[in-house]
Amino acid sequence: MVRKQPILIVGAGLAGCLMALELAQLGYRVVVYEKRLADGDSLAPRRSINLALAPATLQLLNKSAKLGNQLKAITTPLRGRVFHPIVGNPVFEPYARTESEATLLNPVAGAVSVSRAELNALLRSAASQHSSIEFRFGQKVVGCDPKQAAIEIADSSRRTFRVEGEIVIGADGANSVIRRAMTLNGSCPARENRATLKHGYKELALAPTPARGMRKCALHIWPRSGFLMMALPNRDGTFQGGIFLRQDGQQAFSNLESEAAVRDFFEENFKDVAPHILDLEGQFARNPVNSVDAVQCDPWSMGRTILIGDACHTLYPFSGHGANLALSDCLQLSQCIQMHAPDWQRAFSSFTDLRKPQIDSLCSADRVVSALVLNALPQNGIRGFV
DSSP: OOOSSOEEEEOOSHHHHHHHHHHHHTTOOEEEEESSOEETTEESOOOOOOEEEOHHHHHHHHHHTOOTHHHHTTEEEOOEEEEOOSSSOOEEEEOBSSGGGOBTTBOBSOOEEEOHHHHHHHHHHHHHTSTTEEEEESOEEEEEEGGGTEEEEEOTTOOEEEEEOSOEEEOOOTTOHHHHHHHTOSSSOOEEEEEEEEEEEEEEEEOOOOOTTOOTTEEEEEEETTEEEEEEEOTTSOEEEEEEEESSSSSBGGGOOSHHHHHHHHHHHOTTTGGGBTTHHHHHHHSOOEEEEEEEEEOSEETTEEEOGGGTEEOOTTSSOHHHHHHHHHHHHHHHHHHHTTOHHHHHHHHHHHHHHHHHHHHHHHHHHHHHHHHHOOTTOOTTOO
16 A cells, blocks of 8 residues: 655665665655756666675665666676786785685675676666656755654755655765754764765776786776775776875875876776777876765764664775665665664664664774775785785
8 A cells, every 4th residue: 555645865875766766665755855857768877886786786686776787787796806916926816616615805606797887777767667656856855854754855946945754764875964963962962973084086097907816807906005906897898987096295186186196097007908008198188086985974864763774884996895885775675664664763773772782883893994005905815804
């Protein structure tokens, strides 16, 4: 049975779309608000480093969203990692064969590489076909009353209005407006813990390449002293990746402002792959330097409002865990809602009791490992990394 009062989801990214599908399957009416404009089959262009989806996440997507062959058509199997030392031959390391052999730095085999934009389009298409789900694009959420499950929206005409729902689910990413509203709550504000590294990253696209060691079924890593480059494969033989470099200093983005400086830097540090980076100087000039942030929030819920995914637990972008955790949040929250709603407090408490300790521990470990990887990774790499 479809309820009269809709559930409001803020954000039409991966978690927002999958959460909408999960709730619709439970019989709820869902309205998803997204600040970006719909552009045909995808939202307005937004580049992203490819995602590495774990086997458990693939099972979740096939079960919840019924993506099946559509998902296979946009993913590339990952068998392991290839390290590209500055001197010597590339080294391939296979992923762990079983769950018992897997560690934080050595995931189990069965993962795939996928474009975030393509996966998002698939999930959004699946959600759009459900009669109980409505997407409202070009409507920016600028505020939230967490206790009353109300959001304030500014539409494309800059008009603001208030919308109330049964509950509000904040799936609006690392810079979540919903989380911000919770931290500004006067009586008992939520706490935000943000850790920003001195590094930033630029996304770079690579052409299909015969460069030594470039496998189409592996995550590629070029470890250097104090910085690194990574790339994940696409179905068409291209690679999508990026360089993680200090914002300021001797070897930093601030010293790579001319085309000659960029070319010299890549020829010196990434000689094997530099010729295969598409329009290197142009990409480097066009693509922004993104900050490397990790965010934790406590609590994840307030009143009739709850956060999921990057809105409450943002990991560093090269950890490989962020999207997997966000999608898994959707399944866990859906199960808690099915068990306890309309007792929303109990549903939210059950969800956070189940998820938060485990994810907080992972976030803490990720902060330590990521800082070490970026600042002290040997140029020949370390066994088991990523």
